[in-house]
Amino acid sequence: MSTFTYMRYWLAAQLLIIFLSSCTLEAQRSSLFLSDERDVVIPFEYDQEFIIVEAVIDGRVKVRLLVDTGSEFTIIFSKFLTDLMGLEYYKQIDLLGSDLSRKIKAHISERVSIGLGKNASVERSLLVLENGSVQMDKMLGMEIDGILGAEVFKAMLCHIDYGKKKLRISRPTNLKRMTKRHQAIPTLINSNKAHIYTALTIDSVRLDSILLLLDTGSAIPFMVHDDTLDELVLPEDLTTGVLGIGLGGYVKGYKGRIEKLEIDELDIEDVVTNFHSVDSLYSSQLEFLRNGLLGNRFLQHMDPIIDYSRGTVYFRPNIKALKKSKHDRSGLFVIAAGVNFSSFHVIHISSGSPADRAGLKSGDIIRKLNGLSAKSLSVEKIQKRLRAKPDKLIKMQILRGFETIDVEFRLRDLI
Numbered sequence: 001m002s003t004f005t006y007m008r009y010w011l012a013a014q015l016l017i018i019f020l021s022s023c024t025l026e027a028q029r030s031s032l033f034l035s036d037e038r039d040v041v042i043p044f045e046y047d048q049e050f051i052i053v054e055a056v057i058d059g060r061v062k063v064r065l066l067v068d069t070g071s072e073f074t075i076i077f078s079k080f081l082t083d084l085m086g087l088e089y090y091k092q093i094d095l096l097g098s099d100l101s102r103k104i105k106a107h108i109s110e111r112v113s114i115g116l117g118k119n120a121s122v123e124r125s126l127l128v129l130e131n132g133s134v135q136m137d138k139m140l141g142m143e144i145d146g147i148l149g150a151e152v153f154k155a156m157l158c159h160i161d162y163g164k165k166k167l168r169i170s171r172p173t174n175l176k177r178m179t180k181r182h183q184a185i186p187t188l189i190n191s192n193k194a195h196i197y198t199a200l201t202i203d204s205v206r207l208d209s210i211l212l213l214l215d216t217g218s219a220i221p222f223m224v225h226d227d228t229l230d231e232l233v234l235p236e237d238l239t240t241g242v243l244g245i246g247l248g249g250y251v252k253g254y255k256g257r258i259e260k261l262e263i264d265e266l267d268i269e270d271v272v273t274n275f276h277s278v279d280s281l282y283s284s285q286l287e288f289l290r291n292g293l294l295g296n297r298f299l300q301h302m303d304p305i306i307d308y309s310r311g312t313v314y315f316r317p318n319i320k321a322l323k324k325s326k327h328d329r330s331g332l333f334v335i336a337a338g339v340n341f342s343s344f345h346v347i348h349i350s351s352g353s354p355a356d357r358a359g360l361k362s363g364d365i366i367r368k369l370n371g372l373s374a375k376s377l378s379v380e381k382i383q384k385r386l387r388a389k390p391d392k393l394i395k396m397q398i399l400r401g402f403e404t405i406d407v408e409f410r411l412r413d414l415i
Contacts, residue, residue, distance in 0.1 A: 040120040040169040046162065048141075048380050049219030049296040053148060053167070056115035057126075058085055063145035067167065068217030069158075069306065070293065072191045074114060075106075075127045076146040082109060082128045089128065105130045114152065120169075122152055141336025141344075141379040147217065150192045155309045160216065162300040172309040179305055182314035185264050189311040195290055196313050200224070200232075201260040207231060210291045214304065214313060218295030221325065222261065223274040226254075228291045234275060239414050242333055242348040243274055253277065256415055266317055272327060272415070297325060326387040329411035330394065331355045334366070334382060342374050344382060346398075350414065354394075358409035361400065368397035386411065 044067065045052040051067040061081070065074070076082055089107035107128045115121040157178055159168040170178060186197040194214045200207045207229060212222075220243075226232055235256035243253045253276035261268045278289070301322040305314040331353020337343045344366040349356045367374055369382060385394070388411055395408045 040117050042117040042167040044165050046165055051216050058113055061085055064143055065146050065148040066144055068147045069150045070213050070215030070217045071147050071149040072151050073127050073149040074124050077129050078131055079128050080131050141341035153308050154192055157307050159305045179314045182305055182316045185313045185315055187311055187313045194306045194313050199262040200258055202258045213290045213293040215293040215295050218293055219297050220274055220295040221298040222294055224292040225278045226275045227277045228289055237415055239350055241350045328386050330386040336379050354409040354412055358407045364398040364400050367399050370395050
Protein backbone atom coordinates (compact mmCIF):
# COMPACT_ATOMS: atom_id res chain seq x y z
CA MET A 1 0.00 0.00 0.00
CA SER A 2 1.26 3.50 -0.74
CA THR A 3 0.47 7.08 0.02
CA PHE A 4 -2.35 7.25 -2.52
CA THR A 5 -4.43 4.69 -0.66
CA TYR A 6 -3.35 6.09 2.70
CA MET A 7 -4.87 9.45 1.98
CA ARG A 8 -8.31 8.12 2.76
CA TYR A 9 -7.42 6.13 5.79
CA TRP A 10 -6.70 8.69 8.45
CA LEU A 11 -9.66 10.84 7.61
CA ALA A 12 -12.33 11.61 10.10
CA ALA A 13 -13.39 8.07 9.25
CA GLN A 14 -10.37 6.95 11.30
CA LEU A 15 -11.36 9.13 14.25
CA LEU A 16 -10.51 8.00 17.73
CA ILE A 17 -12.76 10.41 19.57
CA ILE A 18 -11.47 11.44 22.99
CA PHE A 19 -13.11 13.76 25.48
CA LEU A 20 -10.62 16.33 26.73
CA SER A 21 -13.11 17.95 29.03
CA SER A 22 -14.98 15.99 31.68
CA CYS A 23 -18.54 15.36 30.62
CA THR A 24 -21.12 12.64 31.15
CA LEU A 25 -23.65 11.96 28.46
CA GLU A 26 -27.17 11.51 29.73
CA ALA A 27 -28.54 7.96 29.81
CA GLN A 28 -30.60 7.19 26.74
CA ARG A 29 -32.55 4.34 25.18
CA SER A 30 -29.83 1.68 24.90
CA SER A 31 -31.50 -0.89 22.67
CA LEU A 32 -31.37 -0.52 18.91
CA PHE A 33 -34.51 -2.67 18.70
CA LEU A 34 -38.12 -1.64 18.82
CA SER A 35 -40.65 -4.03 20.40
CA ASP A 36 -39.99 -7.17 18.37
CA GLU A 37 -37.34 -9.88 18.68
CA ARG A 38 -36.02 -9.77 15.13
CA ASP A 39 -32.46 -8.97 14.14
CA VAL A 40 -31.86 -5.52 12.77
CA VAL A 41 -30.39 -5.74 9.27
CA ILE A 42 -28.80 -2.55 7.95
CA PRO A 43 -27.65 -2.57 4.30
CA PHE A 44 -24.51 -0.61 3.53
CA GLU A 45 -22.42 0.65 0.65
CA TYR A 46 -18.81 -0.46 0.60
CA ASP A 47 -16.97 2.27 -1.24
CA GLN A 48 -13.19 2.77 -1.15
CA GLU A 49 -13.04 0.32 1.74
CA PHE A 50 -15.45 2.34 3.86
CA ILE A 51 -18.82 1.19 5.22
CA ILE A 52 -21.54 3.77 4.58
CA VAL A 53 -25.14 3.56 5.79
CA GLU A 54 -28.19 5.75 5.42
CA ALA A 55 -29.72 7.04 8.62
CA VAL A 56 -32.56 9.38 9.56
CA ILE A 57 -31.75 12.01 12.18
CA ASP A 58 -34.52 13.16 14.49
CA GLY A 59 -37.07 11.43 12.24
CA ARG A 60 -36.65 14.13 9.59
CA VAL A 61 -33.34 14.33 7.75
CA LYS A 62 -31.63 11.54 5.81
CA VAL A 63 -27.85 11.44 6.14
CA ARG A 64 -24.99 9.24 4.96
CA LEU A 65 -22.87 8.04 7.84
CA LEU A 66 -19.60 6.18 7.83
CA VAL A 67 -19.70 3.23 10.25
CA ASP A 68 -16.74 3.62 12.59
CA THR A 69 -16.15 1.03 15.32
CA GLY A 70 -13.07 3.06 16.24
CA SER A 71 -15.23 6.00 17.34
CA GLU A 72 -17.39 5.70 20.43
CA PHE A 73 -19.87 8.41 19.52
CA THR A 74 -21.96 9.39 16.51
CA ILE A 75 -20.76 12.58 14.85
CA ILE A 76 -22.27 15.04 12.40
CA PHE A 77 -19.71 17.04 10.43
CA SER A 78 -21.77 20.16 9.76
CA LYS A 79 -23.33 22.27 12.48
CA PHE A 80 -25.16 24.10 9.71
CA LEU A 81 -27.26 20.95 9.14
CA THR A 82 -28.23 20.48 12.77
CA ASP A 83 -28.88 24.20 13.19
CA LEU A 84 -31.42 23.99 10.35
CA MET A 85 -33.06 21.09 12.16
CA GLY A 86 -33.35 23.21 15.28
CA LEU A 87 -31.41 20.81 17.50
CA GLU A 88 -30.33 22.26 20.83
CA TYR A 89 -26.81 21.92 22.27
CA TYR A 90 -26.10 21.67 25.94
CA LYS A 91 -22.32 21.70 25.99
CA GLN A 92 -19.23 22.46 23.90
CA ILE A 93 -16.21 20.18 24.17
CA ASP A 94 -12.80 19.59 22.59
CA LEU A 95 -12.07 16.45 20.58
CA LEU A 96 -8.92 14.88 19.24
CA GLY A 97 -8.62 12.90 16.04
CA SER A 98 -6.77 9.59 15.99
CA ASP A 99 -3.61 11.39 14.90
CA LEU A 100 -3.76 13.08 18.36
CA SER A 101 -2.48 16.32 16.92
CA ARG A 102 -5.23 18.96 16.89
CA LYS A 103 -8.20 19.93 19.02
CA ILE A 104 -11.56 20.29 17.28
CA LYS A 105 -14.55 22.12 18.72
CA ALA A 106 -17.73 20.07 18.96
CA HIS A 107 -21.21 20.59 20.40
CA ILE A 108 -23.34 17.95 22.15
CA SER A 109 -27.02 17.52 21.31
CA GLU A 110 -28.77 14.99 23.59
CA ARG A 111 -31.48 12.42 23.02
CA VAL A 112 -31.51 12.59 19.23
CA SER A 113 -33.27 9.78 17.40
CA ILE A 114 -31.13 7.89 14.86
CA GLY A 115 -33.18 5.72 12.49
CA LEU A 116 -31.41 2.73 10.88
CA GLY A 117 -32.64 0.03 8.54
CA LYS A 118 -36.37 -0.45 7.97
CA ASN A 119 -37.72 -0.49 11.50
CA ALA A 120 -35.03 0.37 14.03
CA SER A 121 -34.06 3.50 15.87
CA VAL A 122 -32.08 4.46 18.92
CA GLU A 123 -31.62 7.61 20.95
CA ARG A 124 -28.07 8.87 21.27
CA SER A 125 -26.20 12.07 21.89
CA LEU A 126 -24.76 13.60 18.74
CA LEU A 127 -21.40 15.30 18.60
CA VAL A 128 -21.69 18.12 16.07
CA LEU A 129 -18.48 19.58 14.63
CA GLU A 130 -18.01 23.20 13.69
CA ASN A 131 -18.58 23.86 10.01
CA GLY A 132 -15.53 23.11 7.88
CA SER A 133 -13.67 21.10 10.54
CA VAL A 134 -13.78 17.97 8.37
CA GLN A 135 -14.07 17.87 4.59
CA MET A 136 -14.81 14.22 3.96
CA ASP A 137 -16.37 14.89 0.58
CA LYS A 138 -13.16 16.40 -0.77
CA MET A 139 -10.98 13.66 0.69
CA LEU A 140 -13.12 10.73 -0.44
CA GLY A 141 -14.80 12.16 -3.50
CA MET A 142 -18.28 11.32 -2.21
CA GLU A 143 -20.88 12.76 0.12
CA ILE A 144 -20.44 11.87 3.79
CA ASP A 145 -22.40 13.64 6.52
CA GLY A 146 -20.86 12.08 9.60
CA ILE A 147 -19.87 8.99 11.56
CA LEU A 148 -21.99 6.28 13.13
CA GLY A 149 -20.13 5.40 16.33
CA ALA A 150 -19.88 2.06 18.12
CA GLU A 151 -22.07 3.24 21.01
CA VAL A 152 -25.09 2.54 18.79
CA PHE A 153 -24.30 -1.19 19.09
CA LYS A 154 -23.84 -1.13 22.87
CA ALA A 155 -24.69 -4.44 24.62
CA MET A 156 -25.55 -6.08 21.26
CA LEU A 157 -24.00 -8.49 18.75
CA CYS A 158 -22.78 -6.82 15.56
CA HIS A 159 -21.96 -8.95 12.51
CA ILE A 160 -20.23 -6.99 9.74
CA ASP A 161 -21.02 -9.02 6.64
CA TYR A 162 -18.75 -7.53 3.98
CA GLY A 163 -19.82 -10.12 1.40
CA LYS A 164 -23.54 -9.34 1.59
CA LYS A 165 -22.90 -5.69 2.51
CA LYS A 166 -25.09 -5.84 5.59
CA LEU A 167 -24.76 -5.09 9.27
CA ARG A 168 -26.70 -7.63 11.32
CA ILE A 169 -27.42 -6.49 14.87
CA SER A 170 -28.73 -9.16 17.21
CA ARG A 171 -29.45 -9.80 20.86
CA PRO A 172 -26.74 -11.47 22.99
CA THR A 173 -28.98 -14.54 23.36
CA ASN A 174 -28.33 -15.30 19.66
CA LEU A 175 -24.57 -15.66 20.14
CA LYS A 176 -24.39 -19.40 19.52
CA ARG A 177 -26.41 -19.17 16.32
CA MET A 178 -24.32 -16.34 14.91
CA THR A 179 -20.83 -17.60 15.85
CA LYS A 180 -21.04 -21.35 15.24
CA ARG A 181 -18.50 -21.08 12.37
CA HIS A 182 -16.31 -18.45 14.01
CA GLN A 183 -13.44 -18.55 16.49
CA ALA A 184 -13.26 -16.37 19.60
CA ILE A 185 -10.34 -13.92 19.80
CA PRO A 186 -8.88 -12.51 23.06
CA THR A 187 -10.59 -9.13 23.34
CA LEU A 188 -10.69 -5.95 25.38
CA ILE A 189 -13.65 -3.57 25.12
CA ASN A 190 -12.82 -0.02 26.18
CA SER A 191 -15.30 2.86 25.75
CA ASN A 192 -17.39 0.49 23.63
CA LYS A 193 -14.50 0.03 21.20
CA ALA A 194 -13.24 -3.49 20.53
CA HIS A 195 -9.52 -4.26 20.74
CA ILE A 196 -7.87 -7.64 20.24
CA TYR A 197 -4.60 -9.01 21.61
CA THR A 198 -2.04 -10.02 18.99
CA ALA A 199 1.68 -10.72 18.64
CA LEU A 200 4.22 -9.38 16.12
CA THR A 201 7.49 -10.79 14.85
CA ILE A 202 9.97 -8.28 13.39
CA ASP A 203 13.53 -9.27 12.50
CA SER A 204 13.09 -12.51 14.47
CA VAL A 205 12.01 -10.62 17.63
CA ARG A 206 8.55 -11.57 18.90
CA LEU A 207 6.44 -8.95 20.72
CA ASP A 208 3.48 -10.19 22.76
CA SER A 209 0.26 -8.57 23.97
CA ILE A 210 0.00 -6.06 21.11
CA LEU A 211 -3.38 -4.39 21.48
CA LEU A 212 -5.04 -3.48 18.16
CA LEU A 213 -8.26 -1.51 17.70
CA LEU A 214 -10.87 -2.96 15.32
CA ASP A 215 -11.48 0.18 13.32
CA THR A 216 -14.03 0.11 10.49
CA GLY A 217 -13.44 3.84 10.13
CA SER A 218 -10.03 3.06 8.67
CA ALA A 219 -9.21 1.41 5.37
CA ILE A 220 -5.62 0.86 6.46
CA PRO A 221 -5.26 -2.89 6.81
CA PHE A 222 -2.78 -2.83 9.68
CA MET A 223 -1.05 -0.03 11.58
CA VAL A 224 1.33 -0.01 14.55
CA HIS A 225 2.00 3.00 16.77
CA ASP A 226 5.73 2.43 16.99
CA ASP A 227 6.41 4.64 20.01
CA THR A 228 3.96 2.71 22.21
CA LEU A 229 6.26 -0.34 22.16
CA ASP A 230 9.63 0.05 23.87
CA GLU A 231 11.09 -3.13 22.37
CA LEU A 232 9.96 -2.44 18.81
CA VAL A 233 12.70 -2.13 16.17
CA LEU A 234 11.46 -0.92 12.79
CA PRO A 235 12.18 -3.08 9.74
CA GLU A 236 15.24 -2.02 7.74
CA ASP A 237 13.39 -1.63 4.43
CA LEU A 238 10.98 1.28 4.90
CA THR A 239 9.35 3.98 2.84
CA THR A 240 8.69 7.35 4.43
CA GLY A 241 5.96 9.85 3.70
CA VAL A 242 2.40 10.96 4.26
CA LEU A 243 0.15 8.11 5.38
CA GLY A 244 -3.10 10.03 5.22
CA ILE A 245 -5.13 12.99 6.41
CA GLY A 246 -6.52 13.26 9.92
CA LEU A 247 -8.29 16.00 11.83
CA GLY A 248 -4.90 17.55 12.54
CA GLY A 249 -3.81 17.56 8.91
CA TYR A 250 -1.28 15.24 7.28
CA VAL A 251 -0.31 12.10 9.16
CA LYS A 252 3.28 11.08 8.49
CA GLY A 253 4.96 7.76 9.09
CA TYR A 254 6.60 4.69 7.58
CA LYS A 255 5.62 1.60 5.68
CA GLY A 256 7.39 -1.73 5.67
CA ARG A 257 6.91 -5.47 6.10
CA ILE A 258 7.00 -7.55 9.26
CA GLU A 259 7.66 -11.27 9.44
CA LYS A 260 4.48 -12.32 11.17
CA LEU A 261 1.21 -11.13 12.72
CA GLU A 262 -0.36 -13.61 15.16
CA ILE A 263 -4.04 -13.42 16.10
CA ASP A 264 -4.79 -16.23 18.53
CA GLU A 265 -4.11 -19.40 16.46
CA LEU A 266 -3.98 -17.48 13.19
CA ASP A 267 -0.50 -16.73 11.76
CA ILE A 268 -0.13 -14.27 8.87
CA GLU A 269 3.33 -13.93 7.36
CA ASP A 270 5.09 -11.14 5.43
CA VAL A 271 2.56 -8.47 6.39
CA VAL A 272 2.61 -4.95 4.93
CA THR A 273 2.61 -2.70 8.00
CA ASN A 274 2.16 1.03 8.55
CA PHE A 275 4.06 2.67 11.39
CA HIS A 276 2.94 5.94 12.96
CA SER A 277 4.18 7.74 16.08
CA VAL A 278 1.56 9.04 18.51
CA ASP A 279 2.08 12.63 19.65
CA SER A 280 3.49 12.25 23.17
CA LEU A 281 1.98 15.56 24.31
CA TYR A 282 -1.55 14.34 23.71
CA SER A 283 -1.01 10.63 24.37
CA SER A 284 0.08 11.52 27.91
CA GLN A 285 -3.48 12.77 28.53
CA LEU A 286 -5.01 9.40 27.69
CA GLU A 287 -5.94 6.82 30.29
CA PHE A 288 -5.95 4.10 27.62
CA LEU A 289 -3.56 3.80 24.69
CA ARG A 290 -3.65 1.10 22.05
CA ASN A 291 -0.67 -0.16 20.06
CA GLY A 292 -2.27 0.06 16.61
CA LEU A 293 -5.31 -0.87 14.55
CA LEU A 294 -6.85 -3.24 12.05
CA GLY A 295 -8.98 -1.55 9.38
CA ASN A 296 -11.49 -2.58 6.76
CA ARG A 297 -8.99 -3.89 4.22
CA PHE A 298 -7.98 -6.48 6.80
CA LEU A 299 -11.31 -7.01 8.54
CA GLN A 300 -13.17 -7.69 5.29
CA HIS A 301 -11.35 -11.03 5.16
CA MET A 302 -12.19 -11.92 8.79
CA ASP A 303 -16.04 -11.87 8.68
CA PRO A 304 -16.02 -10.18 12.12
CA ILE A 305 -18.67 -10.43 14.81
CA ILE A 306 -18.33 -8.16 17.85
CA ASP A 307 -20.12 -9.16 21.04
CA TYR A 308 -20.36 -5.85 22.86
CA SER A 309 -22.28 -7.43 25.77
CA ARG A 310 -19.61 -10.00 26.71
CA GLY A 311 -16.57 -8.23 25.29
CA THR A 312 -15.50 -10.80 22.69
CA VAL A 313 -14.60 -10.63 19.00
CA TYR A 314 -15.15 -13.58 16.66
CA PHE A 315 -13.35 -14.14 13.33
CA ARG A 316 -13.90 -16.54 10.43
CA PRO A 317 -10.73 -15.80 8.44
CA ASN A 318 -10.24 -16.12 4.70
CA ILE A 319 -6.44 -16.12 4.57
CA LYS A 320 -6.30 -16.92 0.85
CA ALA A 321 -8.21 -13.75 0.02
CA LEU A 322 -6.17 -11.71 2.50
CA LYS A 323 -2.91 -12.75 0.84
CA LYS A 324 -4.29 -11.68 -2.54
CA SER A 325 -4.96 -8.13 -1.34
CA LYS A 326 -3.58 -5.58 -3.78
CA HIS A 327 -1.56 -2.53 -2.85
CA ASP A 328 -0.89 0.78 -4.54
CA ARG A 329 2.28 0.74 -6.63
CA SER A 330 2.46 4.37 -7.77
CA GLY A 331 3.27 6.50 -4.72
CA LEU A 332 0.51 9.02 -5.49
CA PHE A 333 -1.54 10.78 -2.84
CA VAL A 334 -4.69 12.26 -4.40
CA ILE A 335 -7.90 13.94 -3.28
CA ALA A 336 -11.08 14.70 -5.22
CA ALA A 337 -12.60 18.16 -5.53
CA GLY A 338 -14.76 20.29 -7.82
CA VAL A 339 -18.23 19.74 -9.22
CA ASN A 340 -19.29 16.09 -8.78
CA PHE A 341 -15.81 15.44 -7.37
CA SER A 342 -14.38 15.11 -10.87
CA SER A 343 -11.15 17.04 -10.30
CA PHE A 344 -8.30 14.93 -8.90
CA HIS A 345 -5.45 16.77 -7.21
CA VAL A 346 -2.04 15.34 -6.36
CA ILE A 347 -1.32 16.28 -2.74
CA HIS A 348 1.83 14.29 -2.04
CA ILE A 349 4.20 11.87 -3.80
CA SER A 350 6.39 9.26 -2.12
CA SER A 351 10.05 9.97 -2.67
CA GLY A 352 11.62 7.56 -5.15
CA SER A 353 8.28 6.11 -6.22
CA PRO A 354 7.35 5.59 -9.90
CA ALA A 355 5.22 8.74 -9.85
CA ASP A 356 8.10 10.72 -8.33
CA ARG A 357 10.60 9.51 -10.92
CA ALA A 358 8.14 10.35 -13.70
CA GLY A 359 8.23 13.99 -12.59
CA LEU A 360 4.79 14.32 -11.03
CA LYS A 361 4.54 17.09 -8.43
CA SER A 362 2.28 18.12 -5.60
CA GLY A 363 -0.41 20.40 -6.99
CA ASP A 364 -0.73 18.59 -10.33
CA ILE A 365 -4.29 17.94 -11.48
CA ILE A 366 -5.02 14.66 -13.23
CA ARG A 367 -6.84 15.26 -16.51
CA LYS A 368 -6.57 11.77 -18.00
CA LEU A 369 -5.51 8.33 -16.78
CA ASN A 370 -4.79 5.63 -19.36
CA GLY A 371 -7.13 7.30 -21.83
CA LEU A 372 -9.99 7.96 -19.39
CA SER A 373 -10.93 11.59 -18.82
CA ALA A 374 -11.40 12.97 -15.31
CA LYS A 375 -15.18 12.95 -15.83
CA SER A 376 -15.03 9.16 -16.26
CA LEU A 377 -12.87 8.62 -13.19
CA SER A 378 -13.42 8.40 -9.46
CA VAL A 379 -11.07 7.96 -6.52
CA GLU A 380 -11.97 4.26 -6.50
CA LYS A 381 -11.28 3.84 -10.23
CA ILE A 382 -7.94 5.60 -9.94
CA GLN A 383 -7.03 3.46 -6.97
CA LYS A 384 -7.88 0.26 -8.85
CA ARG A 385 -5.62 1.18 -11.76
CA LEU A 386 -2.74 2.15 -9.50
CA ARG A 387 -2.98 -1.23 -7.74
CA ALA A 388 -2.44 -3.16 -10.97
CA LYS A 389 0.35 -5.69 -11.44
CA PRO A 390 4.00 -4.59 -11.40
CA ASP A 391 5.30 -3.24 -14.71
CA LYS A 392 1.85 -2.05 -15.77
CA LEU A 393 2.25 1.12 -17.89
CA ILE A 394 0.42 4.16 -16.51
CA LYS A 395 -0.15 7.15 -18.79
CA MET A 396 -1.35 10.43 -17.35
CA GLN A 397 -2.19 13.84 -18.66
CA ILE A 398 -1.87 16.42 -15.92
CA LEU A 399 -2.48 20.13 -15.61
CA ARG A 400 0.31 22.08 -13.90
CA GLY A 401 -0.64 25.71 -13.65
CA PHE A 402 -1.66 26.59 -17.21
CA GLU A 403 0.48 23.87 -18.81
CA THR A 404 -0.76 20.46 -19.91
CA ILE A 405 1.85 17.72 -19.51
CA ASP A 406 1.87 14.06 -20.50
CA VAL A 407 3.72 11.67 -18.19
CA GLU A 408 4.06 7.91 -17.98
CA PHE A 409 5.57 5.38 -15.60
CA ARG A 410 5.44 1.71 -14.76
CA LEU A 411 4.07 0.41 -11.50
CA ARG A 412 6.29 -1.49 -9.08
CA ASP A 413 6.19 -2.72 -5.50
CA LEU A 414 7.27 0.10 -3.20
CA ILE A 415 8.58 -2.23 -0.48
